[in-house]
């Protein structure tokens with residue numbers, strides 16, 4: 397990857413910082429070339445500790461700065477009101493928004509014919525194991541597409557989508573998905589306590605089970621369904637549990653309804669408040 401380009405990162409909260417950590421700690425992108433705009437003092441200090449250059453407001457960014465990319469990592473509700481401050485970068489930079497639900501048209505209203513990418517990363521980006529779904533507008537040239545692929549690829553695997561609306565679908569699956577799995581770990585650990593394990597042991601077993609199973613599912617030649625069958629002995633313990641989880645409507649219906657709720661919320665976030 398070409399590491400010479402400078403980056404402006406707008407918002408360094410949970411996800412902005414996850415990207416920063418991934419770029420600096422794992423991808424070797426020079427931290428001093430990452431210009432972080434973040435109003436929160438403790439969050440700026442956290443970014444400084446990683447070597448980034450920080451500002452409390454866009455007005456502080458150097459006049460001569462010509463970033464290759466401007467990453468928008470603020471809450472969806474404030475995107476429209478803060479974009480104008482970055483208009484001066486449109487001739488040099490590709491804008492990459494990770495804001496859930498906010499359509500490219502919102503960016504184009506303020507930024508005009510700029511190169512804009514809507515990307516949906518997820519939290520494991522902080523350890524280089526993210527997955528990122530992305531869609532680029534027609535003003536994004538091949539060089540910018542390659543640059544953004546490298547930048548996002550530094551923190552996970554990148555999947556380019558053919559239609560913008562699919563970013564909302566990806567948000568419901570991979571963007572929010574880590575929270576579903578974290579909650580599953582909580583549930584599994586609680587279930588462990590219910591059958592007699594200490595809280596500490598139950599949490600350790602639950603975390604490693606989900607982590608190990610996820611690693612196996614991502615690397616194995618077998619499908620998740622085949623792996624499930626390999627764990628399930630006839631009339632054994634897993635069969636007893638799966639009868640509970642898979643009897644309709646079961647877990648499948650619960651997960652589908654959860655993802656549909658996330659998808660609906662992404663569509664609602666597209667509507668300016």
Ligand SMILES: NC(=O)C1=CN([C@@H]2O[C@H](COP(=O)(O)OP(=O)(O)OC[C@H]3O[C@@H](n4cnc5c(N)ncnc54)[C@H](O)[C@@H]3O)[C@@H](O)[C@H]2O)C=CC1
Pocket residue numbers: 406407408409410411412433434435436439469470471472474478494495496516517518519571572
């Ligand atoms: N948390 C996650 O796992 C994911 C979040 N996202 C998206 O990332 C965006 C940020 O989400 P989080 O990091 O979770 O929220 P967050 O609240 O932790 O971070 C947002 C940050 O923006 C800062 N901010 C507020 N006004 C600002 C301004 N005018 N200029 C610069 N920074 C400003 C806030 O101080 C805050 O630190 C959201 O749009 C969300 O939809 C996308 C994928 C995953």
Ligand SMILES: O=C(O)[C@@H]1CCC=N1
Pocket residue numbers: 496567571572
């Ligand atoms: O909860 C949210 O709205 C954001 C988008 C995906 C993950 N977190």
